[in-house]
Amino acid sequence: MSANRSMLLIGVGTAGAQIARGVSRAYGEGLRYVIADTDASTGEGAGDFILLGGDRLSGRGSGGDVAMARLAAEDSVQALDSKIEGVRMAVVVTCLGGGTGGGATLEILNRLSSLGIPSIAFATLPFLFEGDERQRNARGVMSMIEDASGAAIFLPLDKLVSGEDVMESAMKRATDSVASGVTLFWRLVEKPGYLKLDADRLRHLISGAGRGRFAAVTAQGPDRAAQAVDMLIRSETLAIASAAPKAVLCGVLAGDDLRLSELGQIADGIQEAFGKQLSFALGTVNDEATFSGRIAVVVMIFEMDGRASSSADDAKAAGGHRHKRSKSVLGAGPSKRGRFNNAEPTTWRGEDLDVPTFIRRGINLDF
Amino acid sequence: MSSIHAALEIGTTRTVLAIAEAAGGGRLSITSRAEIPSSGIRKSQILNIPDATQSIRSVLREVEKRQEATGSKVTIGNAVLAISGQHIMATRTDGQAIVESGRVGDAEIHEAVRRAREMPIPKGRELLDVVDQDYVLDRLGGITAPKGMSGKMLRLNALQIHADANRIQDARSAAEGAHLEIRDTVFATTCAADAVLEEHERRNGSLVLDLGGGSTGYAVYCDGFLLAAGVIGVGGDHVTNDIAHAFQTTNAQAEQLKTEESSAIPVRRTGEGERVRITGSSALMESRTISRLSLDTVVNARLKELFAIIRERLEDQDLVHRLHAGAVLTGGGAGMKDLPRLAEQELGMSVRIGRPIHMDGLDGEKAPWAFAAISGALMYAHANYEDRSILDDIFGRFFK
Numbered sequence: 001m002s003a004n005r006s007m008l009l010i011g012v013g014t015a016g017a018q019i020a021r022g023v024s025r026a027y028g029e030g031l032r033y034v035i036a037d038t039d040a041s042t043g044e045g046a047g048d049f050i051l052l053g054g055d056r057l058s059g060r061g062s063g064g065d066v067a068m069a070r071l072a073a074e075d076s077v078q079a080l081d082s083k084i085e086g087v088r089m090a091v092v093v094t095c096l097g098g099g100t101g102g103g104a105t106l107e108i109l110n111r112l113s114s115l116g117i118p119s120i121a122f123a124t125l126p127f128l129f130e131g132d133e134r135q136r137n138a139r140g141v142m143s144m145i146e147d148a149s150g151a152a153i154f155l156p157l158d159k160l161v162s163g164e165d166v167m168e169s170a171m172k173r174a175t176d177s178v179a180s181g182v183t184l185f186w187r188l189v190e191k192p193g194y195l196k197l198d199a200d201r202l203r204h205l206i207s208g209a210g211r212g213r214f215a216a217v218t219a220q221g222p223d224r225a226a227q228a229v230d231m232l233i234r235s236e237t238l239a240i241a242s243a244a245p246k247a248v249l250c251g252v253l254a255g256d257d258l259r260l261s262e263l264g265q266i267a268d269g270i271q272e273a274f275g276k277q278l279s280f281a282l283g284t285v286n287d288e289a290t291f292s293g294r295i296a297v298v299v300m301i302f303e304m305d306g307r308a309s310s311s312a313d314d315a316k317a318a319g320g321h322r323h324k325r326s327k328s329v330l331g332a333g334p335s336k337r338g339r340f341n342n343a344e345p346t347t348w349r350g351e352d353l354d355v356p357t358f359i360r361r362g363i364n365l366d367f
Numbered sequence: 368m369s370s371i372h373a374a375l376e377i378g379t380t381r382t383v384l385a386i387a388e389a390a391g392g393g394r395l396s397i398t399s400r401a402e403i404p405s406s407g408i409r410k411s412q413i414l415n416i417p418d419a420t421q422s423i424r425s426v427l428r429e430v431e432k433r434q435e436a437t438g439s440k441v442t443i444g445n446a447v448l449a450i451s452g453q454h455i456m457a458t459r460t461d462g463q464a465i466v467e468s469g470r471v472g473d474a475e476i477h478e479a480v481r482r483a484r485e486m487p488i489p490k491g492r493e494l495l496d497v498v499d500q501d502y503v504l505d506r507l508g509g510i511t512a513p514k515g516m517s518g519k520m521l522r523l524n525a526l527q528i529h530a531d532a533n534r535i536q537d538a539r540s541a542a543e544g545a546h547l548e549i550r551d552t553v554f555a556t557t558c559a560a561d562a563v564l565e566e567h568e569r570r571n572g573s574l575v576l577d578l579g580g581g582s583t584g585y586a587v588y589c590d591g592f593l594l595a596a597g598v599i600g601v602g603g604d605h606v607t608n609d610i611a612h613a614f615q616t617t618n619a620q621a622e623q624l625k626t627e628e629s630s631a632i633p634v635r636r637t638g639e640g641e642r643v644r645i646t647g648s649s650a651l652m653e654s655r656t657i658s659r660l661s662l663d664t665v666v667n668a669r670l671k672e673l674f675a676i677i678r679e680r681l682e683d684q685d686l687v688h689r690l691h692a693g694a695v696l697t698g699g700g701a702g703m704k705d706l707p708r709l710a711e712q713e714l715g716m717s718v719r720i721g722r723p724i725h726m727d728g729l730d731g732e733k734a735p736w737a738f739a740a741i742s743g744a745l746m747y748a749h750a751n752y753e754d755r756s757i758l759d760d761i762f763g764r765f766f767k
């Protein structure tokens with residue numbers, strides 16, 4: 001199986017299609033993508049297009065109806081199956097707020113999951129100015145998307161543009177920004193590197209990771225590593241307020257001139273900036289043709305709440321870089337779980353809540 | 368004779384069955400109830416169906432016996448089942464209808480309701496309830512009765528409550544083993560809320576916390592609607608487990624320390640109150656004492672964490688600022704000493720203990736809050752099966 005056959009990009013809905021096309025344009029040859037929408041006009045000029053619910057909606061779109069879009073996607077499951085045959089991992093890009101973005105994405109992720117194909121969803125959340133209804137539509141499906149996908153990254157559109165952007169171009173700018181991030185992510189997985197994060201290894205890392213944050217930055221010049229770390233720390237899409245433990249995936253894309261010291265600077269900077277981590281996986285891509293003289297750093301952070309963590313062992317198995325604070329699940333260990341020893345763990349922000357709180361908090365008791 | 372309905376709650380620590388009949392004035396009265404410690408259940412989920420069946424059989428027999436003692440013989444053939452567990456989730460949904468005439472009529476309302484009901488749920492889940500919220504007509508929200516209003520698009524917001532289908536089937540199987548038909552399955556926490564909340568609390572914004580043995584359910588109400596609900600897989604059993612681990616006690620000793628000695632807020636004491644005696648678990652084990660402050664510290668750490676998780680969940684959904692009427696603690700764990708005070712500190716709102724307010728027959732009960740969910744389930748049964756009673760199924764059993 002060729003490398004580019006192992007991963008499939010699926011753009012859902014009109015805006016999801018724009019992102020997928022943007023990724024394809026930026027990546028160039030070798031990326032396979034499919035567009036799925038309830039609106040037939042989205043498919044014009046698209047190679048691989050699935051019209052969702054053709055009989056039900058006659059290609060006129062879902063009219064913002066999440067339920068209708070879900071039913072439409074269910075109707076078209078056979079068409080989807082034919083496109084995902086042989087795929088080992090899927091990246092789904094979409095914009096939440098309307099009908100198809102939320103409803104159809106959910107069904108597609110469910111289908112992927114039922115076929116055992118791990119998926120990662122990149123979903124934008126509506127601009128605040130778009131109003132309550134779209135916000136509510138988006139919020140209504142977020143947790144279900146999170147459940148249905150191996151890992152879900154939600155990107156608020158407001159955080160992808162500056163307040164100075166002209167309103168008319170804000171949407172395009174935001175989707176371009178998502179496309180550019182997903183392209184870097186794709187390169188990270190598909191291009192060879194010294195510390196490889198290929199689809200199989202990534203699959204291990206993200207499986208069940210839950211809701212995550214994502215940022216991708218590029219920098220050049222002599223202090224490019226420090227610049228990149230600084231930009232990541234200030235990145236609005238990566239901002240995490242909670243002190244919850246995290247699983248971190250970091251990819252560095254560079255040309256032949258990437259120095260070991262730069263790699264160390266980036267790894268240490270990120271670990272220091274984003275608090276306690278259950279696992280830290282580092283991958284690199286050597287792509288002189290694209291990144292000569294500059295670097296790109298892609299970071300995904302998963303706050304481990306109520307999900308199985310991508311454990312440090314996975315990170316190690318994936319060739320990732322394991323650091324001193326790596327643990328499988330904070331405080332876990334059969335002897336500490338008492339009567340919950342064989343029970344399915346209850347986790348929150350990466351902590352095993354079945355382990356006594358006083359142990360996890362390091363509270364000393366006077367007997 | 369008025370209809371008699373039964374409700375069953377299979378909890379982590381106890382299995383409860385109760386029957387109730389209308390008492391007049393819109394109230395119900397529990398005429399007979401029984402509870403026994405559960406076995407084969409952990410974290411609100413059945414791990415051993417025969418054990419759970421045995422528990423159900425025992426409460427069934429006991430309720431029938433107690434009812435007979437009142438001079439009215441019944442054979443309970445069916446019940447509404449109230450369930451909890453962290454597999455239960457609530458997600459938002461809606462149903463839309465185009466208002467072609469420009470004025471909302473019954474047809475549009477029915478269409479919006481129908482479509483909200485038809486919204487699919489994830490595979491492997493079973494729908495427990497679809498709870499209607501407000502109507503939105505074009506951009507105008509918060510509407511409760513849209514009929515006759517002018518606009519183009521009507522939407523009904525609703526909340527789907529769904530659960531792991533396998534877990535529900537396990538509970539049904541356990542009940543079937545005791546020859547008890549489960550006619551409906553309901554979410555214990557919203558049942559508890561129905562039983563304990565005052566109308567003004569539903570309107571002004573209230574959080575109900577149903578503190579069970581294996582899990583803690585929450586339900587948020589505002590403007591009269593259920594806005595959010597869910598379950599956290601941490602309950603009173605976790606407190607017991609923490610105590611057992613900290614002081615190397617048996618579960619029974621830890622349970623006793625939790626219910627009889629501990630406080631949710633640690634206070635340093637001097638003199639006699641400084642230490643707590645643990646009676647030996649067998650003749651060979653000597654009694655010993657532990658620090659009361661340490662006991663309270665262990666309990667406090669767990670409960671503080673639970674409230675912090677709940678607050679975070681509410682903050683994630685931007686709900687905290689809407690809870691003007693505060694929080695209501697109910698369920699078996701609500702009676703812990705100083706719990707309301709700790710909840711007030713951690714949740715940042717006023718807190719009260721919730722006991723069933725629409726239910727008679729709980730006089731003399733030391734912990735009426737522990738019967739909130741079963742009371743709500745009985746209210747649900749009476750509201751939804753008005754024309755039937757448990758006797759229908761008795762005849763069904765004998766004459767089929």
